[in-house]
Amino acid sequence: MKDVLDKLDTRRANARLGGGMRRIEAQHARGKLTARERIELLLDKGSFEEFDMFVEHRSTEFGADKTKIPGDGVVTGWGTVNGRTVFVFAKDFTVFGGSLSETHAQKINKIQDMAVKARAPIIGLYDAGGARIQEGVAALAGYSYVFRRNVLASGVIPQISVIMGPCAGGDVYSPALTDFIFMVKDTSYMFVTGPDVVKTVTNEVVTAEELGGASVHATRSSIADGAYDNDVETLLQMRRLIDFLPSNNTDGVPEWPSFDDIERIEPSLDTLVPENPNKPYDIKELILKVIDEGDFFEISETFARNIVTGFGRIAGRTVGFVANQPMVLAGVLDGDASRKAARFVRFCDAFNIPIVTFVDVPGFLPGTAQEYGGLIKHGAKLLFAYSQCTVPLVTVITRKAYGGAFDVMASKEIGADINYAWPTAQIAVMGAKGAVEIIFRADIGDADKIAARTREYESRFLSPFIAAERGYIDDVIMPHSTRKRLARALGMLRDKHVEIPAKKHDNLPL
């Protein structure tokens, strides 16, 4: 009996060594951790249960059968993050460069299926060289099995992809189907075709970092929702993110005891909006001052910075925040900002995370670049996302809410539950100058008349009170009491339930 037990120990030790010490050291030399080291940091100590440790590939082409390594380039299993179940797979770069074979794909499929059955989040850690070429169509089909499961799981359990090394070719599409992608700066990149192919096809000379590094995807392409300095920082931030996320689409948001008084008054918010309506201010100050303990997990921080999206908590429960950022492009809505916010809103709605929207938007960004770029449909994505929400929606207009952007930014008429405005709010079709020049076109030559009309317009329209008189907003609130009012509104809406007409699925303007 003892021999058999020893044999298991030996086989396990062998499997845990992956591609061997030399490759592990090479991985470390690149500033990267191994798949198992990563899982150990991501999960609670000692909670990881590995599956399919002994799985090997079955390929015989090109002498592939001469090299078999247990695990076949991916470590899969489950464990806990602060006691909550999560499923995880981590590509093992030390084994066949983490490349995807038929059996490798089957290992991932197994835990995808289990995650959906168990209704627990799944996290994929990527560090791999793409398809295992020797396996041909079997590898390609393997990808498809993974993709389809990603899609079926979408909206059922949170799916998170973390790019911690190369991720190219077929490997990129599974992350692209998941809810969030995070990358490690300098040691990861992501692209469909690499620099060599790019050069061959287009003669364009570009490095892997320039083509698909973390900075590119987190700031320009919006592929990545965040980028961190190294493996350790990234994995610890993933633990922090999971603390904000529901386990699935039915359980509701996680809750923990808050140390922050929900009645907390913030007098400094009364001076947040500057006297001069053209002066910017930092909307993140508002977010940080209304959420519990100032703990905010920002999503897509460096892309489309004219809108802020992220998770915070009020009364210990997760809330999604969407806020125009006057500091960047005056908080205007452009195509990028609309897409970024729309995706975030849909994630929150899918997983029953209430949404708080802070509005200070001068409108949609004009210009050929925007119109040719499809602004209408990008704006419609955000409009669609908010309009289909069944989660609690609370909106606060802090300053400008002009034109169509007023409607889009979670107005009451598209389904928001509670709409507040600060006394500094200006709810109108457009700003004073433009409005006066249209309404009083005949007076344009007369500076005095225009000035008088402008003053008249400003005092009549650039306030929250017309909207309040007509019930388009529910109340005008003191900025310093915003946290208290939000907490009460969200508490009241906690069991909000609305039905939408049965449909096969909607048709988002993609």
Add this chain to the structure above:
Amino acid sequence: MFKRILIANRGEIACRIIKTARKMGIATVAVYSEADRDALHVEMADEAVPIGPPPAAESYLLIDRIIAACRATGAEAVHPGYGFLSEREAFARALADAGLVFIGPNPVAIAAMGDKIESKKAAARANVSTVPGFLGVIEDERHAVKIADEIGYPVMIKASAGGGGKGMRIAASAGEVAEGFARARSEAKSSFGDDRVFIEKFIVDPRHIEIQVLGDKHGNVIYLGERECSIQRRNQKVIEEAPSPLIDEITRRRMGEQAVALAKAVGYDSAGTVEFVAGQDKSFYFLEMNTRLQVEHPVTELVTGIDLVEQMIRVAAGEKLAMTQKDVALTGWAVESRVYAEDPFRNFLPSIGRLVKYRPPAERSAGGITVRNDTGVTEGGEISLFYDPMIAKLVTHAPSRAAAIAAQSEALDAFYIDGIRHNIPFLSALMQHARWREGRLATGFIAEEYPDGFAPVKPDGELALRIAAVAAAIDHVLGERKRRISGQMNGRVVVRERRRAVWLDRHEVALDVARVDDGIAVAFAGADGKLGPATVLRSSWKPGEPVWFGSIGAHGLTVQVRPIANGFRLSHQGVEVPVYVFTESEAQAARLMPAKAANDSGKKVLCPMPGLVVSIAVSEGQEVKAGETLAVVEAMKMENVLRADRDGTVKSIHARPGATLAVDAVILEFA
């Protein structure tokens, strides 16, 4: 007594005057510029009158507007505070002409002391000690030596026509005088075309010590002890104290009596300050007289128990001083730090913006310790470019100098400001400085002790252990809460690891942490991994609170906490360090992570503060030498010249003249 007074000032001093007036039952009128509409002094006053646009020259300095504001509100008297109109003879006269009372000295006294040369003459006439020197024509070397012998060594030989250090010689002996005289004269001749030189006493390691005087309109003048203000940066006072660690009872009386003599000689009838330069041997010489309330007056108030603003108001109303010299007693020690909106890590460049967080330490007076914070701002207020960058004056008073410094240090640790850069790290570091603690001061203190500017204090030894222990305790509280999240798997308890590796930046401290009945116990691991004895940390700190107040064992401790990714930035006694509390396996992995170069900013020239690019002095491809001008940025109405810190070639220029830049915006890049 007045029923209503107007305060022709802003900021902390306006607030401070309003407090006293209120205590005396006098109604207050504030004035404000457009930039100060939401300022604290406006909110505190019973009434407030707008007086113009933000620049002081168009508001706070306009005498007519102040008088009009008095008329409009019925104010009978005006307190000018310090700065602005406080030492303008014309203002005092204009108020008198308008039938209003100036809460300050009479215009004749202001005029007499306002002129540097006239005031020195007046001082000499009043037998006040002035710097010994010879202002007449010096005939030759022998004459020069004779004069120097009379003055006493060392002496300074200086060109009469000169400015700056040119043609200046220090001589410590007769021989050096003879040689220096000839050289100074020829240098003066060649530099200024005028070979006249003069000789005066050279004071080695001078200290700035000043006497507070108080007079009334009935010819009474008393002195209220001294203040030492030797800790200065570029002639800007940073730390003041009363009394001075240098001055003994006899010197104090001599200085005080001379100051009173001078005040009486010019008919001084309010609060004023006679400034002296003092040698380390307690010799002292008249410098100038300030005919106003000084910024640093609170230290005198705390050691004398006398409210100087109240006294100024009373004497202005014609009351006789209620006290005589023998009633004045100095009790304990007071230390004041000036909290400025300037970045100590960027050569003290001014910083402007919104006070996103402003949490000064609580004012209190208990157990012999007083903490007083004279401030003119609140959280959510704005530090604008129009006025003085002083945010607050933090003053502590205790029975002894050491206790006052300890209280000041603790209060600074609790002083939490976000949104702008400020000099609290520098002040905190100063409070720990051995030379300061020993009281070995001189006006060159900062230049001598920080010749290369100020860098954050590196945590080591005991200090590092204390910071690590606090970090572990904070992390433990957060960890306990994480383990209470909903939705946990049944039947499985998360294993909590006791051993932690606390990283203060890259400096590692191994320890063991556990909850015990009355707090959190921390034991440090030695080099062999064995744990030392546990110490208990007690604190009521809760997640989200900006300051950790607590104790380690028997020692009280205050640490500022700012969350960063996976850790905290902790500030304590001038240390500002990112701290990470890792488990052992996390630390092991973290050790494998490459240290990243800080964004390669060495090759970039960044905008040091928000400002306007006035000019770019170089072009792309140009080779520049270290010290060459690269660009000029205007901020706070000051032109700041950015120079190359090394030789190199300009690769690209990112900013154009006329552009408005944020702090850290890239102006140009080197190849």
